[in-house]
Amino acid sequence: MNMSTTAADPRPLRTTDVRWVVEQAGRAPSVHNTQPWRFTFDGRRFDLYADTARGLTAADPDGRELVLSCGAALYNLRVALRKVGYSGTVTLLPDRSQPRLLASVEVTESSPAGAAERREYAALTRRHTHRGPFDDRVLTAELTAQLYQAADEEGGQLIYVFDPGQRRRVLQLAHAAEQAQAADERVAAEISAWTPPPGSPRRDGVPASAYSIDPIVSPDDLPSRDFDRLRGFGRLARHDPIPGVLAVLASASDLQLDWLRAGQALERVLLAAAQQWAFAAVHSALAEVHNLRAELRRELCTSAHPQLLLRFGYAPDAAVTPRRPVDDVLQLI
Ligand SMILES: Cc1cc2nc3c(=O)[nH]c(=O)nc-3n(C[C@H](O)[C@H](O)[C@H](O)COP(=O)(O)O)c2cc1C
Structure with missing residues (x-):
């Protein structure tokens, strides 16, 4: 040969x-x-x-x-x-x-x-995931369309929640999910296990620099996940919410193949946003609570399956997190 x-x-x-x-x-x-x-x-x-x-x-x-x-x-x-x-x-x-x-x-x-x-x-x-405030510029219509297209190219669907009434109802569902999870000891233990204390040498988990001590609970904004859980670990400065554009990443059906496609769509969307210095906060608690996820689907009047909520806005930068x-x-x- x-x-x-x-x-x-x-x-x-x-x-x-x-x-x-x-x-x-x-x-x-x-x-x-x-x-x-x-x-x-x-x-x-x-x-x-x-x-x-x-x-x-x-x-x-x-x-x-x-x-x-x-x-x-x-x-x-x-x-x-x-x-x-x-x-x-x-x-x-x-x-x-x-x-x-x-x-x-x-x-x-x-x-x-x-x-x-x-x-x-x-x-x-x-x-990077952005959990701090956004600046007060609204996302341009052009970028909004680009993000939609980016999801679509990977077989995902980005459903924007622009209507004020629908936004209010989606936020209510998200708050209900956060409360349901706050009461779930197993979920709480899991969050504690993946949030090492400040100064930890761990190269995985959400670092204290990425979240604040008090999660946002404003009814006008998506609730932040409570990573701190009263331990005083959070190092991100507390801020007044600047809500940003709300969108739901969804998939045509809900099988492993769809999740893989939705994950690729997620990253393609996030990279399209980051090219314009727009970042996203990711909120997955609502999709983790089965009955509320089903209600979200009904609220959006869609046959697609919600995978994650995203909140987009412009920001100068976002905190870096460690990698293995x-x-x-x-x-x-
Ligand atoms: C499937 C998925 C679900 C996530 N859910 C949440 C969430 O509910 N709340 C949150 O603050 N971040 C959430 N994130 C963001 C991760 O915490 C973040 O990606 C991770 O800490 C790494 O940080 P980086 O995105 O800044 O690189 C999620 C990310 C993914 C991919």
């Missing part, structure tokens, strides 16, 4: 690039910053696995948000591959006999990244 490489042969991805690409994938948002993913690379293909030991058994017993989080990491992997001049052909759920194997990505050398792809990658490094080292999430085989 002739193993020599000619000019026309595609170059395999170098190990340094493999590690770099996985590092970028890991910058994705994940529920409670659990980073519930594992990657393998065999020289030409990445496999993405759900790390179910990092699942939230109380708040997310079906692993829906775990898979959404992995979908977001998968989208970042695609963006990072393009940045280094490669492209990935993605197969979702490639092997039904391996339920934790969520996606395979065949890697091929491709053209150098274009300007739009480089801008998208720059947004990937800038994107690449060696913890990547295996070269």
Whole structure:
């Protein structure tokens, strides 16, 4: 067999690039910053696995948000591959006999990244969940349409809640969800386990710098998740709410495949926003309480399945959160 490489042969991805690409994938948002993913690379293909030991058994017993989080990491992997001049052909759920194997990505050398792809990658490094105030500019109609389009391109649906009456009712449902969860000891214990104290060396979980001591409870705004739980950990300055644009990310049906697509849609939307210095607060409590999630669906008069609530606005920056080292999430085989 002739193993020599000619000019026309595609170059395999170098190990340094493999590690770099996985590092970028890991910058994705994940529920409670659990980073519930594992990657393998065999020289030409990445496999993405759900790390179910990092699942939230109380708040997310079906692993829906775990898979959404992995979908977001998968989208970042695609963006990072393009940045280094490669492209990935993605197969979702490639092997039904391996339920934790969520996606395979065949890697091929491709053209150098274009300007739009480089801008998208720059947004990937800038994107963070924004739990502080937004500035008082309203989202432009153009950006609103771009975010809708971004979700659509990945098979997701972004449903804006502009009508004041509908907004009020969605906020009521969100507050009801927050109260239901506040009374659930298992959910409370899970939040405590994923919110290490200030100064902790942990590279996962929501850091104290990302939330404030008192969660927002204004009826005019989505309730913030109570990460502090009266422990006095929160270090984010308390602020008056500036509500931002409210939207629901939804999927056509509610199976693992839809969650993977919705996760990719989520990240594509967030990167489109970050390109314009718009960021989002993510609110998933409402979709975690079954009867309230069903009520939200009725309120939106949609056959789609709500996955998350998002609140968008412009902000100068958003707090950085830690990530696990690449060696913890990547295996070269
Ligand atoms: C599926 C999912 C659900 C989330 N739910 C919430 C939430 O209810 N409240 C919140 O403040 N952040 C939520 N987040 C944001 C995560 O806490 C955040 O992504 C994580 O802490 C990492 O921080 P980063 O997004 O700034 O990189 C969610 C993210 C994902 C992907």
